[in-house]
Amino acid sequence: MQQSLPDLGAAASYTFPKPRRVTVGGGTVVAVDVPGQQLVSLRLVHPHGGAAEPLDAMGVSALTSEVLEDGPDGNSSLAPALERYGAEWVSRVSWDGFITGLDAPASRLGEAVRLFADAVRRPALDPDDIVRRRDQLLERFWLEAASAGTLAMRSLGGQLFTGRYATPLAGGPVKLADVTPETVAAFHADSVASVAGTLVVVGDLTGVDLEELGKTVFGDASAVPAGEPTAPAPPPGELPRLLVVDRPGSVQSALVIAHRAPSRSQVDLPRAEGISEVLGGMFTSRLNMELRERLGYTYGAGTRFDLRRDSGVFFMSTQVEADTTAHSITSSLEQIAKLRESGVTEEELTAVRESNTVGLPVNYATARAMAGALVDMVVHDLPEDHVDRVRAGYERLTKESLDSAATEYLHPDESVVVVVGDAERLRRPLTDIGVGPVEVRTPESLWS
Amino acid sequence: MTTIGAAGRVGQYTLDNGLRLVTAPASTGQVASVNLWYGVGSRHEVPGRTGFAHLFEHLMFQGSGNVAKGEHFEEIERLGGDINASTSSDRTNYFETVPDHALDRVLWLEADRLATLREGMTQEVLDNQRDVVKNERRQRYDNQPYGTALERILRLAYPEGHPYHHPTIGSMADLDAADLDYVKSFHKAHYGPDNCVLTVVSNLDPEDVLARVEKFFGPIPARDTVPEAPDPALGAPLGGPVRDSVTETVPAAGVFIGFRVAPYGEHGFDVMHLASAVLGQGQGSRLYRSLVVDRPIAADDGGAAADILPFRYTDSLMLVNMLAREGVGGDVLEEAMREEIGKLAAGVTEEEMDRARAVLERDHLQSISSPSGLADSISSCTQLFDDPELAYTWPRRWDDITAEEVRAAAERLLVDDNLLVVRFDPEEPQAAGADAVAEASGA
Numbered sequence: 001m002q003q004s005l006p007d008l009g010a011a012a013s014y015t016f017p018k019p020r021r022v023t024v025g026g027g028t029v030v031a032v033d034v035p036g037q038q039l040v041s042l043r044l045v046h047p048h049g050g051a052a053e054p055l056d057a058m059g060v061s062a063l064t065s066e067v068l069e070d071g072p073d074g075n076s077s078l079a080p081a082l083e084r085y086g087a088e089w090v091s092r093v094s095w096d097g098f099i100t101g102l103d104a105p106a107s108r109l110g111e112a113v114r115l116f117a118d119a120v121r122r123p124a125l126d127p128d129d130i131v132r133r134r135d136q137l138l139e140r141f142w143l144e145a146a147s148a149g150t151l152a153m154r155s156l157g158g159q160l161f162t163g164r165y166a167t168p169l170a171g172g173p174v175k176l177a178d179v180t181p182e183t184v185a186a187f188h189a190d191s192v193a194s195v196a197g198t199l200v201v202v203g204d205l206t207g208v209d210l211e212e213l214g215k216t217v218f219g220d221a222s223a224v225p226a227g228e229p230t231a232p233a234p235p236p237g238e239l240p241r242l243l244v245v246d247r248p249g250s251v252q253s254a255l256v257i258a259h260r261a262p263s264r265s266q267v268d269l270p271r272a273e274g275i276s277e278v279l280g281g282m283f284t285s286r287l288n289m290e291l292r293e294r295l296g297y298t299y300g301a302g303t304r305f306d307l308r309r310d311s312g313v314f315f316m317s318t319q320v321e322a323d324t325t326a327h328s329i330t331s332s333l334e335q336i337a338k339l340r341e342s343g344v345t346e347e348e349l350t351a352v353r354e355s356n357t358v359g360l361p362v363n364y365a366t367a368r369a370m371a372g373a374l375v376d377m378v379v380h381d382l383p384e385d386h387v388d389r390v391r392a393g394y395e396r397l398t399k400e401s402l403d404s405a406a407t408e409y410l411h412p413d414e415s416v417v418v419v420v421g422d423a424e425r426l427r428r429p430l431t432d433i434g435v436g437p438v439e440v441r442t443p444e445s446l447w448s
Numbered sequence: 449m450t451t452i453g454a455a456g457r458v459g460q461y462t463l464d465n466g467l468r469l470v471t472a473p474a475s476t477g478q479v480a481s482v483n484l485w486y487g488v489g490s491r492h493e494v495p496g497r498t499g500f501a502h503l504f505e506h507l508m509f510q511g512s513g514n515v516a517k518g519e520h521f522e523e524i525e526r527l528g529g530d531i532n533a534s535t536s537s538d539r540t541n542y543f544e545t546v547p548d549h550a551l552d553r554v555l556w557l558e559a560d561r562l563a564t565l566r567e568g569m570t571q572e573v574l575d576n577q578r579d580v581v582k583n584e585r586r587q588r589y590d591n592q593p594y595g596t597a598l599e600r601i602l603r604l605a606y607p608e609g610h611p612y613h614h615p616t617i618g619s620m621a622d623l624d625a626a627d628l629d630y631v632k633s634f635h636k637a638h639y640g641p642d643n644c645v646l647t648v649v650s651n652l653d654p655e656d657v658l659a660r661v662e663k664f665f666g667p668i669p670a671r672d673t674v675p676e677a678p679d680p681a682l683g684a685p686l687g688g689p690v691r692d693s694v695t696e697t698v699p700a701a702g703v704f705i706g707f708r709v710a711p712y713g714e715h716g717f718d719v720m721h722l723a724s725a726v727l728g729q730g731q732g733s734r735l736y737r738s739l740v741v742d743r744p745i746a747a748d749d750g751g752a753a754a755d756i757l758p759f760r761y762t763d764s765l766m767l768v769n770m771l772a773r774e775g776v777g778g779d780v781l782e783e784a785m786r787e788e789i790g791k792l793a794a795g796v797t798e799e800e801m802d803r804a805r806a807v808l809e810r811d812h813l814q815s816i817s818s819p820s821g822l823a824d825s826i827s828s829c830t831q832l833f834d835d836p837e838l839a840y841t842w843p844r845r846w847d848d849i850t851a852e853e854v855r856a857a858a859e860r861l862l863v864d865d866n867l868l869v870v871r872f873d874p875e876e877p878q879a880a881g882a883d884a885v886a887e888a889s890g891a
Contacts, residue, residue, distance in 0.1 A: 002664070004514065011549045076741045252590075
């Protein structure tokens, strides 16, 4: 039996497939052929996300996205019709994009896409359907927020931003109630129906006529560029500070430590994502090794950037045994401080560099993942060799460039710590650690 | 019979030590997915040792004879690879997806923990991972609304002492009782090449893959003795209706209904799989149409109310689950669900059958659309049915099942004698947070 790690073979260099681009009317089809991938991922990107919503229509994008599922004939008829073709409806609203799509067998793509186009361009938008969907969404907010981790993430926006970002993407448990069927119809007409958008198609495209696909999906809709949103100001309040969202009887606390970050176009992606990976992006990252593998406080801890067109958020999140909450916070802050002071190790530098270069074939091993990358490129106006450029950025990383990223992008002193847990049990220990003032709120009081 | 392309290109080999290797092509290049299915799961646990198979899975990442704690994860993550493992009642699987030049390294890491885990195991890592698993239990079960549903369902569905009576996560008390000697004996008893299916999905030459697997796994001896699994036979029918009613902090009433059906892999399972799709999979399903759209008394779950927990060695469990809308009581929802389930015995249309087949086939295609999902499906079909190609042809099992078969099976199985119900009701008459919504709507 061999006693040591075998050598690696030579890594083949990876290049993201060059997409085929076809302009059809007001829209563009961006396609990657993956022979043998029978399930085709199709995504239509409209450049209107939650960030562009006026403050008296918060949640209209999310509600419209749901209502499209009622289909051209209304009354939840779209999904059953698609199901007959073995196709699955996909829809997602982000802060910066309104995305609809299908995962469908290549053999039945044509039929499914005709139905898809009707659903996006000519939905019934029956007021009864809209009100039913809205009420369901409002109720679902609290059903989902009954999970501590979800509630913690939803509580974050109001701590870091004023304006639109202070309310959850789907309009929260209150504001969405003000969105009327008329508002939905107007949003759909102005931002979806009449806007061609960009169609991403990935899968086995043997025999697929992209031009025809584009005609079906775009019709006579026109090209409309995305607006340029501006970042809302932070709310007043001392930093760092702690917010406890009371969840009596919780045996664990959901914990998020977050601060504002630059926008997607402002960050140097390999350096920012790289330093986040060292801190919490991988299983072997510092926070997980400390909180899980050394202290045994949690099932897992991680960090991530949420980068938008006009702003960004950096956050660490975890769920820890209730009695370890205070120590989990100080430990996490210590880990961040240490990374800022002492920088990364050679091993960490190598891990970040290699995982994001030689590891790329793993990231893009499915049609869905490739479609996701293409959608990202459309939403953020990135060049089509974006993946390769970022790879080159990772290849250039040095210890110095990652160390400087730690001080440039990680700001524990500007953090808000959100804790969803049992306030009675947590108030004293969280006050005692002296990180900042502690405020206790009930979940219901967070949104008005 | 049409299958999707790759069937027929599957390679199947058995090493002298009993390890079964399957190779299959990937649909994108430069990538290798490695998946190991060991034929050990929570059904092998004895009373007082629940949760052990899963705790053991965690320990497999904590170092072995030639690998330090954390090194396995480090090696794979440094290559940008995906890595994880999971435990169910019937098996434990370990899987990695890496750029294909790293295949030898993955095979070596897997072979080392199979051959020498006992040499790397210490009390310290056992204590640490026990805490981690207890936090996993808190996160997924104890601190989650309806989190204990599965545990309660299994308790009702299978009698005390039956190997499927408890969930894979186990109990806090049993986790506390785990000791180092037992860890070592568990590895010796269940972790042998003769209890493993290894699948490699890649574009490498199958003969080349075989040679590498021979090199790393060939020298590992088979187990001396194969332990007997606890008897999964069910002496008696369920004797329903049986129920467990819970009043606790949940945001809405929740109804979980279960029926025993045929073991996974049997024709009767496939028939009921279609029945569950007609009833509760997709937005064209009966429960979605009737209780989410038409009445509407159930929360919108997108059409995911029914499915089957697939157990290979005992009766599987068909589960139907919905949450009540605001202001709707648990009794109202439960009665409506049971009524809808009961109607299946009156007949199923051809259109419903077509939709059910399409939905199940779509989900299957989705599950094998990644190299890692394909590898897992192949390992499953090989470990459980000795037929890797089933991973590609599985949807054909539904082609010839008739509407009458589904109706007749529903009439026989979806009856009170075979019924279990777990009911969650909120402590207060109204769900937490409901007041705030009502006020705002009225404002």
